[in-house]
Amino acid sequence: MNRTGIVQDAIFMEHVMDPGHPESPERLKVIYEMLEDEEKKSLQLIKVTPRPATQEELETTHSPAHIDRIASTAGKPHFRLDLDTSTSARSFEAASLAAGGLCELIRAVWVGEMKNGFALVRPPGHHAERDRAMGFCLFNNVAIGAHYAINNFSLERVLIVDWDVHHGNGTQNSFYSDPRVLYFSTHRYGFFYPGSGGATEVGNGKGEGFTINVPLASGSGDPEYGNIFERILKPIALEYRPQLILVSAGFDIHYDDPLGGMEVTEKGFARLTQILMEIAEVTAQGKLVLTLEGGYDIEGEKRSVNAVLRELAQASPLDKKDLMKKEKASDQRIARLTLQLSEIQRRYWKSL
């Protein structure tokens, strides 16, 4: 049975920033080539055609001034928005289709056309703020997607898990006082971009307790990530009972990534996907939708995306026994962090 959808379109390779920029079209080119090979083999994926996000959908997350600013770059060969973020002639079109494509995939999963999916799009989104493009991001795809699901399907609880090495400041701020979205982020912290995401940032007002930040030291790998997903994320998520799970899937935690400094392997990504699928199966009828964020080692990212897709499609599920042993062995190493997180989050979550 075909159970996994993907958003794939050549337009996403038309967004080009400065020469030599790590967030390059090449990132998707190798993933799309890998998909062609896999198609000839066993992996049967359902292609979802992207559509542009509507003005109304963009305005759930961004100010009209920001949308106008990005739209005004259309047709211009190069326009600088931020120190490390710029556009080319078709960037606005790509960014609109990235956000709209994710909405379309969420719709397809929500109505049961498929079980889960992965939007293989760029530009990424999780740094984009209400009124500002930053960190290679123009529109905040995952935030727009969550709003889309809440507005169109009357959802009350959406979980966003963000495993990109960078903190998703834009996503956090989109829902900081909103309990309809539980934002859970693991990220490198301490003299690292963008600087936000401390453990004590927990949301405010009605949203207090619905932001969970897990600041990690560089060098964290499969055991640490698996441990945190099992010991912190899983109990909280099962208590929250999300109706839909969205993932900001950044592959800059891969061990070969030039920017990340983390040690996650392809098996590690499969393991994290497996844990999310388990949670989704219990609370959300398996409804799990990922969207691509960062990831700058082209080959490592390609193999990791492959591992995630194989897990989603249950083409060759990972045998997790070895990894679970390593996770147990890492208990000591991250004991201080899990204790600190439990102390902060226990006020909001009985299960900790």
Ligand SMILES: [Zn+2]
């Ligand atoms: Zn990143």
